[in-house]
Every structure is written in C-alpha cells, then in structure tokens.
Amino acid sequence: MLTISVPATSANLGPGFDSMGLALDMQLTLTVLGPSTTWQVDHPFGNEVPHDERNLMIKTALSLHPDLTPQHVSVTSEIPLARGLGSSSTAIVAGLALANELAATPISREALLTRATALEGHPDNVAPAILGGLVVATAADGDVQAVKLPTPDLFASVYVPNEELLTAASREALPSELPYKAAIAGSSIANTLVAALATQNWDLALTLLEQDRFHEQFRAHLVPALAIVRQTAHELGLKGTYLSGAGPTIVTLGRQAELQQLQAQLKQNPTLDGQYHLLPIDAAGVKVEKS
Ligand SMILES: Nc1ncnc2c1ncn2[C@@H]1O[C@H](COP(=O)(O)OP(=O)(O)OP(=O)(O)O)[C@@H](O)[C@H]1O
Numbered sequence: 049m050l051t052i053s054v055p056a057t058s059a060n061l062g063p064g065f066d067s068m069g070l071a072l073d074m075q076l077t078l079t080v081l082g083p084s085t086t087w088q089v090d091h092p093f094g095n096e097v098p099h100d101e102r103n104l105m106i107k108t109a110l111s112l113h114p115d116l117t118p119q120h121v122s123v124t125s126e127i128p129l130a131r132g133l134g135s136s137s138t139a140i141v142a143g144l145a146l147a148n149e150l151a152a153t154p155i156s157r158e159a160l161l162t163r164a165t166a167l168e169g170h171p172d173n174v175a176p177a178i179l180g181g182l183v184v185a186t187a188a189d190g191d192v193q194a195v196k197l198p199t200p201d202l203f204a205s206v207y208v209p210n211e212e213l214l215t216a217a218s219r220e221a222l223p224s225e226l227p228y229k230a231a232i233a234g235s236s237i238a239n240t241l242v243a244a245l246a247t248q249n250w251d252l253a254l255t256l257l258e259q260d261r262f263h264e265q266f267r268a269h270l271v272p273a274l275a276i277v278r279q280t281a282h283e284l285g286l287k288g289t290y291l292s293g294a295g296p297t298i299v300t301l302g303r304q305a306e307l308q309q310l311q312a313q314l315k316q317n318p319t320l321d322g323q324y325h326l327l328p329i330d331a332a333g334v335k336v337e338k339s
C-alpha cells in the first residue's frame with residue numbers, strides 16, 4: 049500500500065508575500081488502493097471537486113507522467129478548501145508525489161518543487177509543503193530558489209472563518225503596481241523579518257509579521273476578522289497575527305499557553321464563529337510510506 053501525506057501551509061507570514069511559508073501539522077493523506085479501469089478518487093470534498101481524472105491531484109500527476117496506469121485512490125483531509133491553508137498546493141504536491149512513486153523514472157525533490165511552483169504560480173505554499181518547516185523562496189527569475197530556515201519553536205493559532213475565499217478572487221483585490229518608496233519599505237521589513245527568523249529572534253519576528261506593505265491592506269475589506277483577531281491579541285500583549293495565504297484564515301504565531309489564552313478570548317466574540325486550531329509546525333513536509 050502506498051500512502052502520501054502533505055501538510056497544510058500558511059503562506060506570506062505578513063511581509064513575505066508570495067515568498068515565505070510555514071508548514072502546519074494538519075494533513076491531507078492520499079492512499080493508493082490499487083489499479084483500476086479508470087481513475088477513481090474517493091474524497092470528502094463533495095461533488096464540486098471531481099472524483100475522476102479531472103481531479104486536481106490526478107490532473108497534476110498526469111501532467112508529469114501522462115501514461116500512468118489508472119488507480120483507485122482514497123483521500124482524507126483535515127485541510128479546508130479555499131481558506132488560505134494551501135489546499136491547492138497540497139493537491140498539487142500529492143499529485144506530483146503520486147506520479148513520482150508510480151512512474152519508472154521519478155524526478156528529484158528540486159525538480160518537483162520547480163514543477164509544483166509553475167503549477168501553483170508562486171512557491172510560498174508548495175515549498176514548505178514539500179520541504180516542511182519555514183521556507184523562504186523565490187521564482188522571480190524563473191528558477192526556484194528555496195531556503196529552509198530553522199524550524200521556529202512556536203505554535204500557530206489558526207482561526208478559519210466559515211466563508212471560502214478563492215485565491216484568484218483575493219488576488220483581484222491587489223494593485224497592479226506599488227510606488228517605489230512603498231516597495232523599498234516593504235522589502236526592508238521583509239528582509240529584516242527573515243533575519244529575525246533566521247536568528248530566532250522571535251520577539252522582533254512577531255512584531256515584523258504585522259508590518260506587511262504588499263497585500264494585507266488591500267485585502268482587509270475581504271477579511272474583517274483580521275483586524276479583530278489582531279486587536280484582541282494586542283489587548284493580551286501578543287504580536288504575530290497575519291492573513292494566512294490569500295485568506296480568510298488568520299494565523300497568530302506564539303507560545304502554546306498564550307495562544308490558548310488568545311483563543312479563549314476570541315471564542316467569546318460572537319462574530320468569530322469559525323473553526324479554531326492550535327497547531328505545531330510540521331517540520332517534515334511531504335511524506336511517502338510504502339507497506
Ligand atoms: N485535495 C484536492 N483535490 C482536488 N482539488 C482540490 C483539492 N484541494 C484543493 N483543491 C482545489 O483548489 C481550490 C482551492 O484553491 P485556492 O488556491 O483558491 O485556495 P487554498 O489553496 O486553499 O488557499 P491559499 O492558496 O490561499 O492557501 C478548491 O476550490 C479546489 O478546486
């Protein structure tokens with residue numbers, strides 16, 4: 049039996065728009081049950097997500113190796129769709145890993161990352177989904193360069209609103225250009241954030257996580273919970289709240305006990321009636337098991 053598991057990912061971390069992401073311990077698991085006459089995907093996502101070769105996981109697998117023998121696969125997932133926790137990246141990475149395992153000529157992890165980035169459009173979800181932990185990456189010049197930083201000794205408080213927000217819709221809210229001075233300021237904040245994360249200066253990192261100039265201000269009207277969660281955290285003396293991926297999920301990074309306190313406070317607000325998770329970081333990335 050072949051089993052592939054891929055973690056959820058929280059992209060951007062504020063100023064690291066399109067280039068920084070964190071793998072969280074919330075998994076999609078794909079199990080290959082055996083060969084079949086046609087591709088068959090049992091999954092819990094409802095009928096809007098295809099159960100045959102049109103499914104994103106299978107389409108992705110076939111884009112790598114078009115001649116794969118059809119399989120019956122079963123998928124379970126803790127990761128909600130279109131909520132800013134990298135569900136499309138988990139599907140892409142699971143599909144590529146599936147093709148890699150079924151094919152006679154697998155490609156390397158680096159080639160897998162390049163292909164996954166091309167399919168997703170940016171590396172900030174697929175890179176941590178493949179490598180695990182905290183990854184900073186760029187694909188600005190075509191090639192993908194990814195650097196895995198030391199895994200932060202932090203937990204993630206994850207607030208998932210009930211409404212979906214598709215990445216495509218959330219990207220439509222972004223401006224096509226940013227003034228030069230704003231770009232310099234945004235880049236200086238992002239660079240300093242990476243330095244703080246690399247040196248495990250969590251206090252500074254959590255402060256800078258909230259100083260994005262690239263996307264949150266343009267998306268704030270789509271995600272009213274962001275300001276409420278951030279304000280509630282500030283009242284408890286906590287920094288480190290940002291819009292996860294394209295939203296609407298809000299993540300706050302910090303120590304486990306203080307995040308428990310934050311969630312207890314947030315749950316008292318009747319407007320924050322979504323789902324709550326308190327997650328460790330997934331340091332491993334995509335896992336393949338054969339039994
Ligand atoms: N396991 C899956 N199997 C098939 N399709 C999937 C799967 N997971 C996600 N998708 C597709 O991806 C879409 C969601 O992608 P989208 O990029 O909008 O959100 P996301 O990846 O969850 O969020 P973000 O990129 O902001 O973290 C779903 O509506 C569905 O079409």
Ligand SMILES: N[C@@H](CCO)C(=O)O
Pocket residue numbers: 059060065066067170172173215218219263293294295
């Ligand atoms: N960096 C991406 C992540 C979601 O795919 C965004 O914020 O649009």
